[in-house]
Amino acid sequence: MVTIPTNLTDQLLNGNVYGRADAAEQIAHLVDQVDPEWIITVYDYLWRPIGAVGDDLLESSGTDPRNNLPAATLKLTGNSTLVPAMQNCRTTMVGVTVETEGLRFPFYVDTHEYEFSEKGEWTSTANLLGIWDILNYLQIWPD
Numbered sequence: 001m002v003t004i005p006t007n008l009t010d011q012l013l014n015g016n017v018y019g020r021a022d023a024a025e026q027i028a029h030l031v032d033q034v035d036p037e038w039i040i041t042v043y044d045y046l047w048r049p050i051g052a053v054g055d056d057l058l059e060s061s062g063t064d065p066r067n068n069l070p071a072a073t074l075k076l077t078g079n080s081t082l083v084p085a086m087q088n089c090r091t092t093m094v095g096v097t098v099e100t101e102g103l104r105f106p107f108y109v110d111t112h113e114y115e116f117s118e119k120g121e122w123t124s125t126a127n128l129l130g131i132w133d134i135l136n137y138l139q140i141w142p143d
Contacts, residue, residue, distance in 0.1 A: 004027055004030065008023045008026055008027055009023075011023040012024060012027065037100065038060075038098065038099070038100050039052060039097075039098070039099040039100070040052065040053040040057070040060070040074065040096065040097070040098050040099075041053070041096065041097050041099070042082050042085055042086065042094065042095070042096050043094070043095035043096065043097070044085065044092075044094070044095075045092045045093045045094070045095075047095050050082065050085050051081060051082055051085075053074065053076065053080075053082065056076050056077040056079070056080035056081075056082070057074070057075070057076060058075040058076060058077060058123065059073075059075045060072065060073065060074050060075065061073050062098065062105075062107075062128070064105055064130070069129060069130050069132070069133050070105060070107065070129070070130030070132075071127075071128065071129055071130065072096075072098065072105075072107055072127075072128040073125065073126070073127055073128065074096070074125070074126045074128065075123060075124070075125050075126075076123070076124040076125075076126070077121070077122075077123065077124070078114065078121060078122025078123055078124055079122070080124060082124075083114065083124045086109050086112045086124060086126045087112050087114065087124075089108075089109035089110065089111065089112050089126070090112075093108055094108060094109040095107070095108050095109075095131070096108065096109060096126070096128055105130070106130070106131040107128035107129060107130055107131060108128065108129060108131055108133075108134070109126045109127070109128055110127050110128060110129045110133075111126075111127045112124065112125070112126050112127070113125045113127075
């Protein structure tokens, strides 16, 4: 979290138009210097937290396009405690949230692959879809 100096806050709230613009620009530069923290949490079928992805994360990627389905990929080490939960995606709902900078993106595990890598170790790859994809499976009848 970034600590904004008091003089910039005061200038942003009480200054003239040019002072406010200058303070906003300085605050933006302070915020840009911070490396955002990503918190990835895995949930069970009742959306109770199972655990957070920590040092066992190998790589992650994702998109949240406007007016389209969000998608993400999590690649974990094979000995992660979260692998058994993610492997249950074929029989139950496995939820995942990705949080950063006050934003939370909900996903569910669509498919899971557990494979032996070229480096001689097991890896777990979870393919995630945005939770809003569930709406594609609901039948809605007008009343």
